[in-house]
Amino acid sequence: MRLPSSRRSRILATARNRQPQRTDADPDPAGLLEIGAVARELGIAPSTLRTWERRYRVVVPQRGRRGQRLYDPEQVATLRRVLAQVRRGARASAAHELAVIPSPLDTASVRIQPSMQAPLKARQTVDGLLGELDDPRFAFYLRLVASELVKNAFLHGSSRHPIRMEAKLFHDAAELRVQNGGGRLTLRMLRRRRRDGGRGLDIVDALADAWSIDTGPLGTTITVRLSMAHSA
């Protein structure tokens, strides 16, 4: 007996739906996203991503079994930085150059209990990160900045939440990120409190290549970048 075509279609459709989905089409456990998902997340057309890949080759996604593009979270983050630059008016080619962030040689991440010992723990973490690096001046400044940032976090942040410090070492620079819980802190407030006459921030400001403060009701994060050339 031959089924009416509409009935056949429904059965085939049901059978297709029952087939196990291809694993490479699933959301990947490593967080890989297909081009459509990335485009939706960034609010741009998939064709733009393909063009950027072809022209600039900065973000080259891996391919799935069907040949589909699969972007890892780091690549999505890079694309987001590119897009931010483009939306500020940068040309896409220049934006790609700006978006490239080298991978760190080493990273240290610690949770430090808020106490008088916190700055010492910060310096010890930097010591561990630097290892045998033979640049005493850079090491001194990096220890000093880490110590000052964590001291600020202890003095001005919440005493109930641990201070988080992440230190990344690059071949010619280092980046420190210190986060504390507690209320919103601004630069003006940090300076106004002037427990050390505001000199801790002056030191950080003088030694850093760049730094930023991100503060909100749940806490404050200060990120500082120091280059070896700057400390020479």
Next chain:
Amino acid sequence: MSTSAFGPSSPEGRLSGLEFKLATADLGNGVSTVSVAGEVDLATAPELKEALTEVVNDGARGVLVDLSNATFIDSTTLGVLMGAVKRLRPTGGELAIACNDPNIRKIFEITLLDRVFAIFDTPGAGVEHLQELGAATADVSPRG
């Protein structure tokens, strides 16, 4: 001249890989030295503050803080040194620093405190400066 050798460090100092130690010496003629070894930070600076307060209360008008053996100082240390300056100045006293570590000296330069303290490469030069200053002050001070 009386001296107090590097005493037992605080529990905080012992935690450091570079042990914090303090020593004070009364060189006479109103000149005292406070010598620091190791790392001075939030945890150990209170001991430095206490030592400086003590020598000033004991009558020192010229105080040399010898950082020749210090391996690290921070903004808290600077605050302690500034506090000692404020206690010394009303009596015409002076605080000088001995330091030959370019990294530590840079901290004074960054914060412009190299304009507040006289900084010397060696403790001997600092003591000499303070003794000369003490003699000069004694020459012009009212007598009787």
